[in-house]
Amino acid sequence: MPVGIDQVRHDAASxxxxxxxxxxDCQRIEQYPSYTKPSKLFFTYIHDxxxxxxxxxxxxxxSLDPASAVAxxxxxxxxxxxxxxLRMSWFELHNWVxxxxxxxxxxxxxxxxxxxxxRLQSLAGFKNAEFAVxxxxxxxxxxxxxxxxxxxxxEIGQIVxxxxxxxxxxxxIALPYSQSSNTFLNIALAHEMGHFVFQxxxxxxxxxxxxxxxxxxxxxxxxxxxxxxxxxxxxxxxxEEIYCDLFAxxxxxxxxxxxxxxxxxxxxxxxxxxxxxxxxxPIASLSAFYDSHPAPAFRLGEHVRFLKSPDVDWWDKIExxxxxxxxxxxxxxxxxxxxxxxxTSHQQSQQYQTxxxxxxxxxxxxxxxxxxDAISSTxxxxxxxxxxxxxxxxxxxxxLSYGVVPSRIVLEGNAITPSVAPVVNAAHLFYLEQLDTLIxxxxxxxxxxxxxxxxxxxxxxxxxxxxxxxxxA
Numbered sequence: 376m377p378v379g380i381d382q383v384r385h386d387a388a389s390x391x392x393x394x395x396x397x398x399x400d401c402q403r404i405e406q407y408p409s410y411t412k413p414s415k416l417f418f419t420y421i422h423d424x425x426x427x428x429x430x431x432x433x434x435x436x437x438s439l440d441p442a443s444a445v446a447x448x449x450x451x452x453x454x455x456x457x458x459x460x461l462r463m464s465w466f467e468l469h470n471w472v473x474x475x476x477x478x479x480x481x482x483x484x485x486x487x488x489x490x491x492x493x494r495l496q497s498l499a500g501f502k503n504a505e506f507a508v509x510x511x512x513x514x515x516x517x518x519x520x521x522x523x524x525x526x527x528x529x530e531i532g533q534i535v536x537x538x539x540x541x542x543x544x545x546x547x548i549a550l551p552y553s554q555s556s557n558t559f560l561n562i563a564l565a566h567e568m569g570h571f572v573f574q575x576x577x578x579x580x581x582x583x584x585x586x587x588x589x590x591x592x593x594x595x596x597x598x599x600x601x602x603x604x605x606x607x608x609x610x611x612x613x614x615e616e617i618y619c620d621l622f623a624x625x626x627x628x629x630x631x632x633x634x635x636x637x638x639x640x641x642x643x644x645x646x647x648x649x650x651x652x653x654x655x656x657p658i659a660s661l662s663a664f665y666d667s668h669p670a671p672a673f674r675l676g677e678h679v680r681f682l683k684s685p686d687v688d689w690w691d692k693i694e695x696x697x698x699x700x701x702x703x704x705x706x707x708x709x710x711x712x713x714x715x716x717x718x719t720s721h722q723q724s725q726q727y728q729t730x731x732x733x734x735x736x737x738x739x740x741x742x743x744x745x746x747x748d749a750i751s752s753t754x755x756x757x758x759x760x761x762x763x764x765x766x767x768x769x770x771x772x773x774x775l776s777y778g779v780v781p782s783r784i785v786l787e788g789n790a791i792t793p794s795v796a797p798v799v800n801a802a803h804l805f806y807l808e809q810l811d812t813l814i815x816x817x818x819x820x821x822x823x824x825x826x827x828x829x830x831x832x833x834x835x836x837x838x839x840x841x842x843x844x845x846x847x848a
Contacts, residue, residue, distance in 0.1 A: 418472075566622070572622060629678070656703075802842075814831055
């Protein structure tokens with residue numbers, strides 16, 4: 376049956392109602408609960424985009440000539456496909472509005488995100504960067520690429536002339552809804568901020584020529600185009616993940632490694648048996664690369680290698696600690712490169728003297744130095760604050776052991792305000808290694824009691840969060 380004007384009006388009205396139902400929630404941002412400035416910026420963008428789209432749809436339908444549906448049905452059908460295109464774009468935007476509305480200032484680590492953002496804003500070109508926060512039902516952290524939103528905005532903008540552009544300085548990060556008050560685990564957000572910086576700096580384009588050269592070097596013969604592109608995409612994805620890990624380590628320090636270990640319970644792995652009857656460190660069981668991510672064991676080993684580098688110089692300031700997390704990191708670094716492997720379901724276009732998985736992995740090894748160079752360029756002129764940590768770790772730990780918020784520290788008779796990285800890392804290590812000191816000072820509390828440990832762990836995180844709030848006020 377040919378599409379007539381009545382059907383188009385129905386579909387347009389349905390789209391109008393659908394958009395309105397999304398945008399209406401964004402109008403309550405000035406009421407309770409409260410939202411951060413970046414979240415308000417995101418909601419304002421959605422509201423303004425909805426207003427422009429609805430106005431366009433109304434004008435578009437009113438401009439249609441009903442007679443054209445009869446005179447040229449195919450042309451009429453093609454022209455009115457714009458309604459479906461707009462609806463599909465709004466389907467995508469719909470996915471993120473409710474998660475953003477759920478992340479009000481009472482339900483996400485506001486002081487931590489503010490502190491991380493302040494550190495990030497010290498990077499060249501990111502002075503005005505801000506982050507809206509979403510809740511996720513996944514027990515994971517991720518970044519919604521600002522470019523992804525800009526793509527949606529561009530698709531709509533190609534149809535709707537008055538559509539507003541997506542804010543150029545706005546990043547969007549997501550955290551598990553259940554972990555909104557967990558300060559130490561949410562340090563993982565630093566990695567997600569790294570994705571924003573990687574994309575905004577267009578690091579993939581900078582790395583591509585090196586990746587292509589390494590693939591050609593690793594292959595024994597020319598690859599089929601599909602295989603070449605597939606291998607390139609894998610290596611670039613791995614490069615981005617390692618870049619973001621190293622970004623987080625420079626931004627906030629080894630606390631990111633501790634959060635990474637705790638999130639996935641890597642400290643509870645079983646030893647890996649060898650063919651000779653011996654065993655390898657438990658972390659060796661996570662030596663397989665995935666299509667989208669490097670092997671967890673490799674990532675943790677790379678954390679240590681980077682923390683030892685002169686650029687950040689963190690490792691010698693924490694390596695003597697007693698935490699089993701530090702032991703796991705050392706064991707990851709000690710794993711030989713030969714233990715890592717990559718297997719995928721991708722079907723090669725032809726047989727090679729060396730299989731494509733091996734080519735891809737070897738090409739990745741070849742560009743690792745380029746990733747480290749990219750991080751050094753990103754953080755040019757920005758201190759890792761590891762020396763400040765060395766100076767302030769002991770007094771910060773002492774304050775926490777007495778239940779005192781370490782936002783002002785008396786050191787050698789002078790009161791000073793510590794910076795973000797020393798507070799986060801000293802507090803995180805206190806949580807991992809010295810919680811018993813605090814519990815033993817609490818009347819009636821016992822170190823063997825899990826309820827006590829959970830309660831006072833929460834208190835340490837709360838004091839750390841308050842210190843960050845004071846520091847960034």
